[in-house]
Amino acid sequence: MNINEIIKELKKGTAEIIDFERIEKLIKDYYENGKEFLVKIGMDPTAADLHLGHTVILNKLAFLQKHGAKVQFLIGDFTARIGDPTGKSVTRKVLSQKEVEKNAGTYKEQVFKVLDPAKTQIMFNSEWLNELGAGGLIALAGTFSVTRMLERDDFTKRYNAQQSIAISEFLYPLLQGYDSVAMKCDIELGGTDQKFNLLMGRTLQRTYEVGKEQAVLMMPLLVGLDGTNKMSKSLGNYIGISEPANTIFAKVMSISDELMWEWYLLLSNKSVDEIEALKASVEDGSAHPMEVKKALGCELVERFYDEANAKSARAEWESVHSKGALPSDMKEYESEGKIWIVEALKLCGLVNSSSDARRAIKANSVSINQSKINDEQLHLESGEYVLQVGKKAYAKLKVKNGI
Template structure:
């Protein structure tokens, strides 16, 4: 059994940034193997946007690993805390969402998580259930469990305090309410991004303060960089791969990441074993494998996970035809414009370029094709007709000029 626990812990800790209370988790896994008794593992997600992206799934896939080794997952949707907004890593007070926005977004989360998690060992929870039940007296009592001095130890709060930037009292409530979630659910383990460490430790403190005969272990995971390879994957930055992306778009986006970033995606997103990934790395290092071939395997795996193997293979086929041949994507959007429209204005309106100035630069750099012909005239204006317009390798539209 000792070897089985060691193997389980190797998978559980794979890709983790930090692990607090590893011995406790090993004992829970050992108990599961011995008696079949399961334990409670939780991760919280504030539904601040309608869809999950691959950055979110790093945590969700780790929850799925725990399910294999005895974890009963409490997938916590922070419908109450989302109305506050998590201030972690932020330099200013967060915009609050309306209750209706939160509910709409939460519904999409419920529909998406079972692409990864086993429904048999998953409970979808909403923290408004117990936070609303606290009442004013309960909230006042909660604030007595934690000091302002401790709260200001948090890096982002400390910086804002030193810089005389505003910190609202409601932002102090966020870590307390997240910590209280762990009390209400009786968590044995809580997972979060490495920017969440402070909040996760508040949960340990509150479990002691409320007299629970346990202190949750904490596992943090790295934040997954988006397509730009620099910033955390985020819908607001436009560098994300959504789990509801169409298969062709998902496959193409994954292939667009850098060769270096590919290995982090493998470690945090792939279901391949550590040994298999190391074998890929050796193959690339000694020239036996081309990085693009290895990246294609990753793109196929992830696209098949959220769609199907057939759709993933079709996405690969179309990608090869479009980007290695001279085809036009079947999913290229169609847009209508008026006769005489200036090419730079069209590119901006079609979101192919961020501005007319950027459009000029792209055209001057040879990045524009109209009906597969390279166009270098930045003053080009359209006559009536239908056109396939391409910027770079991956941006297409079908333009109907009337």
């Protein structure tokens, strides 16, 4: 890869880059003089269970590691260990030193599925924040104004809505920025929702005269399985990187074709050109989208397990879905509101009567989304379904407002 190719791949999927020139210079400097550079990534130590959403950034870091980056993997243990003197907080989870260490161990295990351990330094911010002391924190808070802090999107909204903002919340972005001062990083990566805090690191490196100002590379938030919301554990629309290989593969297979292309950009290691070529071959009919999706599933399983697991996960999925690809010319139907399976089969013209429908269900010849069903009391809620009776009769049914 020449520099231009590296830059092109680096930009793949990014949402915004601040001080791009600096990043370019760092990479050039690595190739010309062998000089490595420091890339910071901060992780919340309370949630050590990573899902694909987290790996968007890890992938970008892994890419950078191939081109001169030493990754500083920061575990923000300091703030996680702060208690609530009022004893009133229900949301704040305070971690003990032991819990932090345990989470750190789990983190390492997971991130090293993506990152190169030889080029990764695990850091804990308690190291410099304990030393900072109350005095250092006050001095830090003296460098930034209330008005500027209130400019942060979520603060503005809450302030205007007269929702309470604790003064401590003004300190967290400063501490995150101060981490960059202590770590002397050259680049920080984060999600677009972190922009204010990422820029704080840049500002504070200038204020504290670190001698550099970190560039910032922001990745978009990964959309989850539902195709709509940001991937998150609480919404259930996620793929955990420690889930079984078969589960990961099957979950990948469940996403829409549209989302698949977004995931390719953010999750696959294929190059921009390779992805474009795939797209083109799907468009001209030379490749089937399902095959392209399987390739993504394999790539991801291989990343978190190995090639053998990827192959067997694919084989397992194919055997379950052995009827092969669905016909592309299925008729489509809609239901306003929740619908009983017997009515649904009638609506889609797959049976002639209710008794026909019941008989088919009993005979084990009805599938929903390629899985057999045998409950004739089943009701379909909001969503899209492929209904199938026997080997040949297919229909698509969209249930609206059905909850």
